[in-house]
Amino acid sequence: MTAIRLPESGRAPFALWPPLTLAVLVTPVVGGLLGTLLPAFGYLPALGLDRVSLAAFGELWLVPGLGTSIALALWVALGSTLLAFVLALAFVAGTMALPRSAWTRRLVTPLLAAPHVGVAVGLAFLLAPSGLLVRAASPWLTGWQVPPAWLFPGDPWGLALVFALVAKETPFLVLMILAGQTGIDADRRLIAARSLGHGPLVAWIVAVLPTLYPGLRLPLFAVLAYGFAPVDMAAILGPTVPPILGVRVVELLGDAQLARWPVGAAAALLLLALACLAMGFWRLLERPTAALGRRWLTGGPGRPMPALIPRSILTVAVLPSALALLGLATLPLWSVAGRWRFPGLWPDGLRFDGWSALGVDLASSVVVTLTLAVVVAGVAVALVVLCLEAETHRRRAVPPRAVLWLFLPLVVPQAAFLFGVQVLLAGLRVDGTVLAVAVVQLAFVVPYAFLTLAGPFRALDPRWALAARSLGRRPGEVLWRIKLPLLAAPLATALAVSVAVSVALYLPTMFAGSGRVRTLAVEAVALAGADRRSAGIVVTVLALIPLVAFAAAAVVRRRTERRR
Secondary structure, eight states: OOOOOOOTTOOTTTTTTHHHHHHHHHHHHHHHHHHHHHHTTTTEETTTSSSSSSSHHHTTTSSSTTTHHHHHHHHHHHHHHHHHHHHHHHHHHHHHHHHGGGGGGGGGGHHHHHHHHHHHHHHHHHHSSHHHHHHHHTTTTTOOOOOOOOOOOTTOOHHHHHHHHHHHHHHHHHHHHHHTTTTTTTTHHHHHHHHTTHHHHHHHHTTTHHHHHHHHHHHHHHHEEEEEETHHHHHOOOOSSSHHHHHHHHHHTTSSSSSGGHHHHHHHHHHHHHHHHHHHHHHHHHHHHHHHHHHTTTTTOOOOOHHHHHHHHHHHHHHHHHHHHHHHHHHHHHHBBBOTTTSSSSOOOOHHHHHHHHHHHHHHHHHHHHHHHHHHHHHHHHHHHHHHHHTTSSSSOOOOOHHHHHGHHHSSHHHHHHHHHHHHHHHOTTTHHHHHHHHHHHHHHHHHHHHHHHHHHSSHHHHHHHHHHTTTTTTTHHHHIIIIITHHHHHHHHHHHHHHHHHOEEEEEEHHEEEEOOOHHHHHHHHTOOOHHHHHHHHHHHHHHHHHHHHHHHHHHHHHHOOO
């Protein structure tokens, strides 16, 4: 394939943008970890601490219920990641084995668009003792005239939190699997496996999954890292006495007694160590799992699988996502529900005064959220485009390790370094500003924009650019007038994904904004445990923003297809 010749100077066009983008990604994480490490070891001049010591770690071990918080953190992160991965594999394999069920993949988009806090609030309203599921079964099936006295959500084992994480992260892993299949020629592999006598479901596991898995490792680690500190979801779904370690870190770092901050920093380092330990444990399990898989494969094709098994597997895989969508669909009803006595399936009346009561505050939060989302998404997609364009002009391939730095903000638990980011921003006297929140959000949005856009950009036929350059067009003109119009649909999707990520960010917004930048995600967590109607209103608006963005991306994609 003919490559575009570089300028006479030998300097590749757009060469400045990759290091600049890496600086945007790496600086908050590395600087934040440093800003957390120093206070944890007793160095925080702002509080008069200027001697290195281990006193904070000694105080940390005296925190009541710390062992339970650690065990909960490990169980929630590892359990939810493993279950989400298994269900994602079952979902994709099931839809491959049952072609008529491919429509179920449409469930992926609305759940990808839904923010974590929206899924948590929707499931809380759905699964609570007085939630819609219990109401639908009462009293004709359960005999209950009053809500049952079980503690769910909020159970001490974190089951509700694990279920919500599985429901939210499974669609993300499904998207990563579907994207990975396009690069390994999955259809041809399936045909070869079927010709050897394997059924559709087993053929996918045998022929596609082993080649696909290495590319899924980073997304899995991103899901695992988030599972250690899902503070927004844990604040709604529990457990609370004691909470998981990520919530405990935020509580210690937000304590009114400033002397507790070093203890919180020590807890953040403990959380980071646990996440690294969990990722190492996951890597260790890969080899014996692969050995068992190879041993199973050498047995040859087994007996034909009954058609009921793939259908059952697909049903189980879809269930968490379906319940999460149902919970999201009930949010508008809760936002206008008046008096709603148990076990009635419909409120006694509808009231819209809650919307007018929030009025100015809601409008202000919407403006802040939209401003951040549009600016951050636009800058993130622009940086990714410039980096990918610079990649096409390089004389040598981009080292894989350089790409790994893009995902650093995703594979480090947020609670482990955001306190350090807050310390740095306070030192620069920009904490609590919308600009600070935008810069911090950018570090989390860019990796998702890269995941969405890298494949289509790299798959673009280079002969378009070669033809334009042969006519005397400069690299900037080729990018602006040739490549970007051809990539209109992927660009729209990348912008929609970036908007969805931005509006859902809770913990980065809280730390960088010092609690003064009130986005819809921040308001939703604050209202979730206090007022169902107000929480329903805020989360409904919060969920609508990314849905509108994805709908706009779908319109752009259809118009692009028609034009072609």
